Amino acid sequence: xxxxAIWEVISKLGFFPVFMFPPLFIPSEGGGVTVxxxxxxxxxxxxxxxxxxxxxxxxxxxFSIAIVxxxxxxxxxxxxxIVDDTLGFFVTALQSIPSIVWFPLAIVWFGLGNxxxxxxxxxxxxxxxxxxxxxxxxxxxxxxxxxxxxxxxxGTHLLRTIILPASVPHIISGLRVAWxxxxxxxxxxxxxxxxxxxxxxxxxxxxxxxMDLVLSIMILIGVIGTIIDNQVFLRMEKTVARKWGLKA
Amino acid sequence: xxxxxxxxxxxxxxxxxxxxxxxDNIDFEIQExxxxxLIGPSGCGKSTILKLIAGLDAPSSGEVKVNDAVVxxxxxxxxxxxxxxxxxxxxxxxxxxxxxxxxxxxxxxAAHDKAMEGLRMVHxxxxxxxxxxxLSGGMKQRVAIARSxxxxxxxxxxxxxxxxxxxxxxxxxxxxxxxxxxxxxxxILFITHNxxxxxxxxxxxxxxxxxxxxxKQQYEVQAARPRDPSDSVIVDLEKQVMAELEEEMEKVLxxxxxxxxxxxxxxxxxxxxxxxxxxI
Numbered sequence: 001x002x003x004x005a006i007w008e009v010i011s012k013l014g015f016f017p018v019f020m021f022p023p024l025f026i027p028s029e030g031g032g033v034t035v036x037x038x039x040x041x042x043x044x045x046x047x048x049x050x051x052x053x054x055x056x057x058x059x060x061x062x063f064s065i066a067i068v069x070x071x072x073x074x075x076x077x078x079x080x081x082i083v084d085d086t087l088g089f090f091v092t093a094l095q096s097i098p099s100i101v102w103f104p105l106a107i108v109w110f111g112l113g114n115x116x117x118x119x120x121x122x123x124x125x126x127x128x129x130x131x132x133x134x135x136x137x138x139x140x141x142x143x144x145x146x147x148x149x150x151x152x153x154x155g156t157h158l159l160r161t162i163i164l165p166a167s168v169p170h171i172i173s174g175l176r177v178a179w180x181x182x183x184x185x186x187x188x189x190x191x192x193x194x195x196x197x198x199x200x201x202x203x204x205x206x207x208x209x210x211m212d213l214v215l216s217i218m219i220l221i222g223v224i225g226t227i228i229d230n231q232v233f234l235r236m237e238k239t240v241a242r243k244w245g246l247k248a
Numbered sequence: 249x250x251x252x253x254x255x256x257x258x259x260x261x262x263x264x265x266x267x268x269x270x271x272d273n274i275d276f277e278i279q280e281x282x283x284x285x286l287i288g289p290s291g292c293g294k295s296t297i298l299k300l301i302a303g304l305d306a307p308s309s310g311e312v313k314v315n316d317a318v319v320x321x322x323x324x325x326x327x328x329x330x331x332x333x334x335x336x337x338x339x340x341x342x343x344x345x346x347x348x349x350x351x352x353x354x355x356x357x358a359a360h361d362k363a364m365e366g367l368r369m370v371h372x373x374x375x376x377x378x379x380x381x382x383l384s385g386g387m388k389q390r391v392a393i394a395r396s397x398x399x400x401x402x403x404x405x406x407x408x409x410x411x412x413x414x415x416x417x418x419x420x421x422x423x424x425x426x427x428x429x430x431x432x433x434x435x436i437l438f439i440t441h442n443x444x445x446x447x448x449x450x451x452x453x454x455x456x457x458x459x460x461x462x463x464k465q466q467y468e469v470q471a472a473r474p475r476d477p478s479d480s481v482i483v484d485l486e487k488q489v490m491a492e493l494e495e496e497m498e499k500v501l502x503x504x505x506x507x508x509x510x511x512x513x514x515x516x517x518x519x520x521x522x523x524x525x526x527x528i
Contacts, residue, residue, distance in 0.1 A: 151324055
């Protein structure tokens, strides 16, 4: 609240032109722009909603690819020492490369567009997912595996019924971090060049010097991020914690 | 015979040339329907023997035979009850117990019925939908026992199943295990470091020496069942076993503390007699 109030006051004082520092709620002059009015009219006109849709679809596709790859790599690293020594080491290095750094390469490989963006979203989330899932697989208590084996389990049945579920706490925290990385990656990717998506709208706002648009999208991004974190990941963590009796 | 360990040796490699000889020429048999306990100081290789029989580990030399067939890997004819139960925390009690049954190919209904029968045998018929963390330590072990029994294994392997329980719970479970054993006639190998527990439950107790682990002595427990821990036969055997074990303990302590450790005569035996050997 305080921040909102200070923002309003600064915008009213007129140190900066309205386009640089637009008010949030109360227009500075009759019929002038505010961030809220832009956000609401953008949502009503469908412009912002369809951009959000485009972004979320890309995000989900890229994120799903990352989950599949991350789980596979993670399993191979945990299972085979040779993969751990080679790929495992490599992954740590790859993890420290911000995903947007891949963008020039992605443009050359896939052209400017959807595929390039999907690529950097996937690559941004894969390595974290790999690291977390391999930690999960490695830390499955051997007593569970031994118990399952003596009860007759082996092979893929053992993987599906014991190793995967036993790694779930690690995997969920991996998903959460990977999701955050994917968010960052897609914004960077869309800002730098594509048609459609929230990042593209941000760039449009910059080029038309409409900071009200930029700010309303920033608010939207924050809201979506919080909702997903709370509704999806926190809920998953809580369910698992309750089932396992880890904590309240 | 049901289980036969034939000249079994086991070594672990610590690094390239550093070899740790854990089991030295272990050779014993367990008859059908017999209840045998293995006792010995920590680190003597008791649990390793159990893992070899379970097929979770392979001997360095020698053979482990169950039903005259050489053990090649884990199988549901030899089920283990682990010290911490080894229940799967993400499954309910019922799912834990039916896990092995589904693997055996039982139909849903058959598995459910069999599991309920097993759970009722350990008095947990009302806890089918609970998750393991909601149960007490004793209840978890009951579930683990039920999970093993429903598999109808040829041999039940128990790896210090009651070690983490409090004394009262343990006494109750001793009674129940004897009852279950009498009812089902299973062949049981029971690992413990509690002398009284071993003597109360078993037909035969194998005492192991340590470093490397070997079977040092065996004792037939010829006391009437149901057992009473204050039975004179058991009390007398307890003294004998304790005296033997003391020697082994001294060996372990000497190795750990060096020559400046000097175990007084009967030092261990002067302790609290109510939990003889349970804290070795």
